[in-house]
Amino acid sequence: MSNSIFLQKDLIEVFAKAKNVFVFTGAGASKESGLPTFREIDGEWKRFDPMTFATMEGFVHDPVLVWNMYRSRQKQIAQAQPNPGHITLACMESFYSDFLLVTQNVDDLHERAGSEKMVKIHGDAWQMRCLECSGIFDVRDQDFPEEFVMETLPKCPNCGGFCRPNIVWFGEYLCAETLCLATHHASICDLMIIVGTSGEVSNGYGFAEFACDNGAKIVEINPTEGLLTEYADFWVAEPAGEALPRIWGEVLSYEF
Numbered sequence: 427m428s429n430s431i432f433l434q435k436d437l438i439e440v441f442a443k444a445k446n447v448f449v450f451t452g453a454g455a456s457k458e459s460g461l462p463t464f465r466e467i468d469g470e471w472k473r474f475d476p477m478t479f480a481t482m483e484g485f486v487h488d489p490v491l492v493w494n495m496y497r498s499r500q501k502q503i504a505q506a507q508p509n510p511g512h513i514t515l516a517c518m519e520s521f522y523s524d525f526l527l528v529t530q531n532v533d534d535l536h537e538r539a540g541s542e543k544m545v546k547i548h549g550d551a552w553q554m555r556c557l558e559c560s561g562i563f564d565v566r567d568q569d570f571p572e573e574f575v576m577e578t579l580p581k582c583p584n585c586g587g588f589c590r591p592n593i594v595w596f597g598e599y600l601c602a603e604t605l606c607l608a609t610h611h612a613s614i615c616d617l618m619i620i621v622g623t624s625g626e627v628s629n630g631y632g633f634a635e636f637a638c639d640n641g642a643k644i645v646e647i648n649p650t651e652g653l654l655t656e657y658a659d660f661w662v663a664e665p666a667g668e669a670l671p672r673i674w675g676e677v678l679s680y681e682f
């Protein structure tokens with residue numbers, strides 16, 4: 427793995443000559459939009475105990491507390507705007523014959539930037555799921571109260587059952603269909619771009635191994651080293667919102 431001191435032209439060539447691209451993003455991709463990451467010094471898990479706010483046990487113990495945390499996160503997301511990194515990733519979709527963006531993020535900034543060839547593997551902050559009938563509902567337009575109390579917790583429009591945020595919590599399984607799709611694309615890609623993830627959770631998904639096994643070049647965009655950096659052929663130690671548009675601008679003017 428070369429570190430961030432590498433020949434820029436080699437990196438641009440890797441982007442320009444790729445055919446099948448697999449992008450894997452984490453909370454760092456939304457940092458420049460003003461949304462917090464989880465494990466950095468000012469991260470969410472420093473403010474909220476994940477065992478209280480991101481487990482089914484925590485939800486059952488105090489659903490009002492958990493729903494109000496997710497309500498405040500919805501308000502944060504609503505006020506955030508996609509940054510140049512999100513926008514660049516959306517622009518990249520049509521350049522390649524095969525492209526999939528897999529995000530761990532539950533915000534909607536990739537979608538609002540225009541990304542369509544994407545899957546969310548940790549759920550969606552704008553969805554709720556019924557604990558009775560498992561129905562999934564978009565809550566973006568729900569006129570939720572400023573603050574939930576037990577009596578006003580969201581109920582299923584189908585069956586009236588209790589609902590929970592449609593987020594994958596610790597100790598829970600990912601959607602098998604989504605994971606299969608992501609793993610397939612990781613195993614056929616010739617370029618994997620890892621953006622803004624510590625790899626603390628995703629390391630178990632093996633996407634980088636699958637990409638490596640297929641001989642893919644791996645580029646990581648992250649100001650700090652993480653658990654996936656060891657797989658990177660190129661480590662761009664810069665914020666994604668700056669690095670992605672800069673790189674992409676050079677790719678678009680690349681002379682084959």
Ligand code: APR
Nearest residue numbers: 452453454457463464465530622623624627648650665666
């Ligand atoms: N550009 C790129 N990367 C950045 C930026 C930036 N501007 N700012 C921070 N980062 C990097 C940090 O260096 C860190 O490596 O983003 C990463 C964020 O790591 P985490 O906080 O661990 O977030 P993430 O990797 O997305 O966590 C994965 O863990 O708790 C669960 O479900 C949660 O989806 C989340 C998962």
